[in-house]
Amino acid sequence: MTAVPMTGKVTQVRVLHSEWIKLRTLRSTFFTLLAAVIAMIGMGLLFSYVFESQWATMEPQRKADFSAITLPLRGYFLAQLALGVLGVLVISGEYSTGMIRATLSAVPKRLPVLWAKAAVFGAVTLVLMLVTSFVTFFGSQAVLSSRHLQTTLSAPGAVRIVAGTALYLTVVGLLGVALGALIRNTAGAIATVFGLLLVLPVLGEVLPSSWSKHITPYLPSNAGQALLNVRPDPGGMGPWTGFGLFCVYAVVALAAAAYVLRRRDA
């Protein structure tokens, strides 16, 4: 065997590089991100077209609720499914295939793997979704402009909501990474992510309103989506406090994931 000069130590930067290679060398990454992009842009253009073409015959209430900022970005509701799933798969895919044993043998301190996975996936999602959100916004304004329904980035809250959509989706993905590491099983982790994000708010509605008003606004997705309203919901959280709380949920989940990753047998 030839002697290759190899004195390399494991560093966080090298583990980041390794996780970047892993993320970009799976087809599932490409297809899932593509699904998220198509969901955002496609739904945005579709909603804009429907509103633009139905505008003349639309009920006054719907016209009053219309916002040229939020309507085109509603595709995030679908895109979050793709990104939550991909976040889970980044880790659970290693457990289901056995790859995790190779990964943790190479990085036996383990935590650098979790940080690298979260950082790489978070960065990729954030950049891609920022571009996608802005493309969706501008594309939709072009569609809406035929009825002069369009708005601009200088409108109040516009930049916050367009960029915030990408931020919200990134944190959904990170929640997926954390729950994937906590639960390890793909199906279980996906069910948990969407149970938290989609089912809990519905259950919150069932509660008597005297309870509901103290609970519902603080559920993860409701808190996070406060960032995406033009005006705060009455009784809801402010945009940045809401999003801050959503981030706290994700950080707590990641911390729990780090704790069990260190302690459990791989």
Added chain:
Amino acid sequence: MIEARGLTKRYGDKTAVDDVSFTVHPGVVTGFLGPNGAGKSTTMRMILGLDRPSAGTVTVNGRRYDQHRAPLHEVGALLEAKAIHTGRTAHNHLLALAATTGIPRSRVEEVVDLVGLRSVARKRAGGFSLGMGQRLGIASALLGDPSTVILDEPVNGLDPEGILWIRNLLKDLAAEGRAVFVSSHLMSEMALTAEHLIVIGRGRLIADTSMREFVEQASRNSVRVRSPHAGRLRDLLAGPEVTVSSSETETLEVRGLTSDQIGQIAAENGVTLFELAPQQASLEEAFMELTSDSVEYRAAERAREEVAV
């Protein structure tokens, strides 16, 4: 160099590895032998820090595995089950592992050629045969040019050519001064490659000995004698160091005397012999005898009976 001291792993009330101590030295192939379920894989996982020991310690080159700053350069391991993402190509799998400690791309190309996977390196590992998966696992193990190599059942799923390749590879790695630790449940395979043997059964250490000693101990000669006067001969042969058993009429299984001695005694006493044949226990039989009390899963008592006949 691997040193295990009092290594123990419990899962609930089941003890998978029970107070095992051994040393794997550099420069030799050490065979790790035991029936299925004996605790071989669990022991190897503890060496790599994948499982946390319930008690005891195991170090590699003087340190716990997770205390090494460049683990891939200390230990290369092929674990029993595939440790490869099925959706990634062999080449990218190796690149990702190499990146964790800054191993250059040229080394990835080198190990791909070394294990003979060049033609399928750009194919996704999910479509690999068991043998190709093993080769990729061995490529991962050798990436960091480690001083200690751990291979769990490396010949599983390999064709005869692959098995021969593994045998030579193991010997070469040891000849280069590396500590090579190889598990198998096949004694015959170990006999061809290992110089030292560590045998476990039901999680306990049964033997830690050189292959030569093991072979000598195993080849306790017995002599098969067939005579119409078996009963009388039996009395004549009796002695303090001699055991005589009989599994069919007119036939004796004699231990402790050579065939020459038995022939002499028979002639002196006018006993007719139809057959006088020295027998040699095979290594496989010796291994099964050694571990027969510690086999976890057994198809009734058949295995044992086959050995006894």
